[in-house]
Amino acid sequence: MGIIDSILKKVVLQEALIVEKTKLSDAAYKIRLKSEGIASADFVPGYFLRLGIGIDKEEVSMKDKIRSYSVWDINKSEGYMDLAIATHSKGMGSNWVEQCQPGEDVYFKWKKGNFLVDNSADSYLMIGDLSALSHLYMIHRALPAGKNVESIIYSHNKNELFPDISGTEPFDFYGLPTNPKEEIMDLVKARVSKMSGKKMVYIAGDSRICAQLNQYFRKELKWETKQIKTKPFWNPDKKGLE
Numbered sequence: 001m002g003i004i005d006s007i008l009k010k011v012v013l014q015e016a017l018i019v020e021k022t023k024l025s026d027a028a029y030k031i032r033l034k035s036e037g038i039a040s041a042d043f044v045p046g047y048f049l050r051l052g053i054g055i056d057k058e059e060v061s062m063k064d065k066i067r068s069y070s071v072w073d074i075n076k077s078e079g080y081m082d083l084a085i086a087t088h089s090k091g092m093g094s095n096w097v098e099q100c101q102p103g104e105d106v107y108f109k110w111k112k113g114n115f116l117v118d119n120s121a122d123s124y125l126m127i128g129d130l131s132a133l134s135h136l137y138m139i140h141r142a143l144p145a146g147k148n149v150e151s152i153i154y155s156h157n158k159n160e161l162f163p164d165i166s167g168t169e170p171f172d173f174y175g176l177p178t179n180p181k182e183e184i185m186d187l188v189k190a191r192v193s194k195m196s197g198k199k200m201v202y203i204a205g206d207s208r209i210c211a212q213l214n215q216y217f218r219k220e221l222k223w224e225t226k227q228i229k230t231k232p233f234w235n236p237d238k239k240g241l242e
């Protein structure tokens with residue numbers, strides 16, 4: 001084992017065991033991780049993990065050793081958490097999830113960020129692609145009952161989008177091309193017109209869509225910064241992100 005991998009495993013990251021792997025659709029897997037630290041984790045919906053998917057592989061470059069994945073669900077009393085990982089990217093993360101098996105160890109670190117649940121609005125709009133679906137489900141489940149929630153969740157193939165952890169389907173799914181610049185604007189305008197009271201939008205996934213919509217909400221709709229929660233999960237010109 002290389003010295004960097006050794007430091008990552010022993011000092012920086014925590015160990016978890018893969019206890020379950022389930023195919024959610026043709027392009028996504030659910031992974032359940034058990035770890036001692038989960039029971040005492042100070043968890044806020046919206047936290048994510050840095051997962052050491054390339055550790056112990058000396059041929060893997062440093063930037064390919066770690067990928068970020070959102071916590072889709074957490075059960076502290078049983079000490080497990082679930083992730084949902086998309087495979088469209090065909091990179092290290094995608095290969096790892098295709099190949100990993102229950103019984104194997106994996107190393108992770110908690111990340112907090114600021115793409116977290118925020119109860120302060122009356123109505124919400126959730127926008128994202130397959131990679132962002134589990135994060136948006138987590139935020140949605142953490143909102144108090146009675147909030148008005150609109151949604152635009154898309155993938156090229158609508159069938160790749162999966163239900164939430166309990167089998168419910170609270171979001172509207174769309175089959176849209178990659179980087180659906182024009183299509184998404186029409187959908188957003190229709191959804192925003194249905195929102196009332198204090199409004200908030202969560203946008204995640206493709207960095208191009210995050211940037212385009214951030215601009216639209218800020219410049220055209222004149223929403224305040226705190227009403228616009230945006231988190232690019234991937235960028236077409238980059239590997240990994242964060």
Ligand SMILES: Cc1cc2nc3c(=O)[nH]c(=O)nc-3n(C[C@H](O)[C@H](O)[C@H](O)COP(=O)(O)OP(=O)(O)OC[C@H]3O[C@@H](n4cnc5c(N)ncnc54)[C@H](O)[C@@H]3O)c2cc1C
Pocket residue numbers: 048067068069070071083084085086087088089090091092093094095113130131132134135231232233234235236237238239240241242
């Ligand atoms: C805070 C945060 C939370 C995240 N949570 C999740 C999560 O819960 N589930 C999840 O699946 N991903 C999530 N991601 C994205 C994830 O970290 C990886 O970027 C993604 O899995 C791609 O990794 P890779 O090694 O397979 O491909 P990379 O080597 O990173 O990329 C290879 C190529 O694929 C492209 N690409 C990357 N992702 C996609 C995609 N979704 N669709 C099409 N092309 C893509 C890249 O632009 C690049 O050109 C999150 C990212 C961040 C920053």
